[in-house]
Amino acid sequence: MQRFRNPFQKKRPAPRVRARQASPLHSRNPFRKKQPDPGAGAAIGELSQWQLIFLRFRKHRLAVFSFFILVVLYLSAIFCEFFSPYNPGSRNLDYMHAPPMLPKFNFQNGLHTDAIRMEQDPATFRHHFVRSPDEVIPLGFFVRGEPYRFWGLFECDWRFFGVNHRALARSSAAPDAAVFYFMGADKYGRDIFSRVIYGGRISLSIGILAIAITSILGIIIGGISGYVGGAVDEFIQRSIEVISAFPQLPLWLALAAIMPADWPLVAVYLGITLVLSLLGWTGLARVVRGKILSLREEEYAVAARLLGAGHGRVLFRHLIPGFTSHIIVVLTLSIPGMILGETALSFLGLGLRPPVVSWGVMLQDAMHLQAVANYPWILLPVIPIIVAVLAFNFLGDGLRDAADPYGGH
């Protein structure tokens, strides 16, 4: 399972005693540490740390691309009622295990899809679906579909994408039941695509929420450990070692099993978040402690103390701004672990339970080998998981390279 990694471990050169020796001479490419020219550097010289980070981040194409992918994912999760063609719970028993229906385009019918119809094999009694290319289901953007309550606030029936019922009414080749299941349907005839979008709301938010709790715990405990030092540091470090010595998955399972089965869904959701964060903070605490320990010895921190600065000023003006960018990177890189953790717990049936829709819950259907063999599209919720995890990793990589604009420039 996931662990916090310290993404800076191999990146940071060991501090050197005499700066002249840290000069380009021992690196084979002497231009990596080139000092900017003060005359020409007027523009770049007035940029703050965050502006420099942004400038460098922009050059990391993959990370910028991943950032936009994540924006799309999170936007669709926030406005999932609007972006999903159907409500996650609405069933259509005529389309149980319907295969994915791909949108098509031609000039005669515009954007459309072929209708499918369930048939039963007379010999084996097995259901299967056949395409009927004569029957055309027109599709469109900004169409009216099933009514829903947007954020539980007001009634609405506008959908971003779906069956264009108005065109359908005009059409001659229309089938009697017009459905569009982009990723197919599950065993109850529910639209997998809509459920993936709804599932994102849970799965993606749980990652952010768990990371928020983790970071609060990690920064406070790690900060105390690093700044106070001594016996307190000793105690915290030994506790962290004990906590991280527990095998993670069984502990998650045990903690998740403690939650009573009759808890309301919201409580279960928060409970899972807490379970994930309670085990995740240790790595972050160590990173924070290490960072504070090393920054405390930086000469500018010593200089501030010699200028007469108090603890508060040293900590908040000199130490904490020194590692916020690193913390952001560490957190970005650990969100995927949280998402995967939720998915794993829910998949095993110990996390969220139906009727809550999350990617892990959806994958419970894929537990049976036979189901996967017959209806492989029930595995499709894996795709957003992979996309989200990869995007977070790439974004974290890009941030890591950009986060230390004063390092190996």
Add this chain to the structure above:
Amino acid sequence: MGDINTMPESILNVSDLKTHFHTEEGLIPAVDGVTFSVSKGKTLAIVGESGCGKSVTAYSLLRLIQAPGKIVGGQIKLKIDDELTVDIAELREKSDLLYHVRGGVISMIFQEPMTALSPVHTVGNQVCEAILTHNEVSPEEAEKQAVDMLRRVGIPGPEKRLKQYPFEFSGGMRQRVMIAMALVCKPKLLIADEPTTALDVTVQAQILKLIKDLQAEMETSVLLITHDLGVVAQTADDVAVMYLGRIVEQGPVREVLKNPRHPYTMGLLDSLPSINARAERLRAITGSVPSLTQIPAGCPFHPRCPYAVGGVCDVGHRPDLTELGPGRVVACVRAEEITREQPVRAKPAIQSENPLPSEVKETENGDKAPVQPLLSVRNLCKHFPIRSKGLLKRQVATVRAVQDLSFDLYPGETLGIVGESGSGKTTAARTILRAIDPTAGQILFHRDGHTVDLATQSAKELKGLRTRMQMIFQDPFSSLNPRMTVGDIIGEPLRIHGLAEGDELKSRVETVLARVGLKPEHRVRYPHAFSGGQRQRIGIARALIMNPDLIIADEAVSALDVSVQAQVINLLEDLQEEFNLTYIFVAHDLSVIRHICDRIVVMYGGKVVEIAETETLFARPRHPYTQSLLAAIPHPDPDTPLAYNISGEVADPSALPPGCSFHPRCPHAKAGLCDIAGKPPPLQNLAPNHQAACVRLEESYRI
């Protein structure tokens, strides 16, 4: 120098070598048309400040340049034996011949002995590997050769040391191992890239002597890359001075150093503190080495050159090398017209016989005698416990970083604290300012008729005193918070103490910026926009803004290039005069100390071994350690040879030798006298203002 008619054959001929780097900032011509040759058994030194292309030249010779760098032109003709001469620039990457050349014909010593050896293999393994790669011998034979080589580089008990790992070796010993590895295959050419820069001065003297001895013995040619003109003078036969990717002056070492013809060479020599008489301003080169992406038109040195003439030096292409004599070239269009302004030669450090002019001494003493000291340090100790790794954290040893340090510091004077690494000088400086809490002793600070003991002040009481004393740090890169603007950094002390804000703060910051030689508009920039020397000026401005009485400069110039170092030293001296500052100057570089300090404290193993006024100390050093230290300074005059009389390395402060800490290295030590446990020699008064701690002072003096 030999007869010109019997010029030794050259084994390496580099002609018009060009190594360029294609980076985002544009093309960087790091080496741009360099021509030189290395003769058999001779040493060619390449000198220049950082960013001038010395190391890139060295790496190019071994084809170790990595992307985005590339050798884009020129030849590197290497004579492998009488029949075979290869052009290294033409060799295919990964060809057998190239691998044979690397290590077999040319080998290299790197700057950092700490990182150049693999920590996971034994030293024997690494030396044997070098032998086995290039020679067809049995492992047993290789081991024999390795033992032999380690013995020749002066490693005692080589059979046993062979089985040890690099961490069991000290810095100097590791550099010896590196040399053994480099020479074990009997290379024709040894490239030494700043081989002694990371070492203490006494160890440097040992290593330089070792390289010279082995070179004579094995007839190896040496290409020495260094920034230190002293090292050049002591080791090289010929010297090439590089500036911005090209050689600007080249010739036999005596001629170049004694009669430099290029203004850059003159400037480098004039920047050296040891050449200038004390109390005189250093004639520093102005400005700093520009970026290779913005090479000035015409002669690239003209913006910094005192002899530059408009319309001649700043137009056209870079001046070509013109021949002045056999093997003597210079790239300056005005080389014929200019001469160095009366070269000021100070007396060489240790040979000086004539005593100090007595009137000077008297007036200084007369000035000081009635004055109350600003700071009196009494019996200051700082011990660091070493704790065991286990759960219990028992104290297993003590690092006695500073022991029994006592001295007085008078207003307006500059006191130098000097010693090798690990001698406790930095700890002493930081303890005096209470960056570290002392273990014992008093730090009495006298001000306005009051005396406070800094050692016992609480954090709150200290805060008020912080306005009176400040520190300048060694590393101009880590001592400024990269996330604050220069204005915020310099103004921080005023904010902390609530002394000024708003427009007043701004104007005070601008005043002090102008005073240290920066522009007021630099206030809004961040430290990353400044060069090392400019950052050090920012650090000085921060220390200065509260008008302190005392400034402690901890190796404040040791990280800077020699020309910039001279500028900063001049600035510090000007400021002292203007604001009546009192300095404690901590440094390992004796020539800097000699130039700037009135009195000097020499430390060894955490203890003071000698205190004296600067002239006295350099003219008549009494403690054997001081004598060795002075003798080990490589003087930038080839006719002042390195007097080498000390072996071993700095004592480990966690396991100091009993008695006098220096006795294991001391040429005058006597068993049963110097090594009695619990009886360290006390400081004895030798003359007013001169004390030394040695029990054999009478015998050891000037042997």
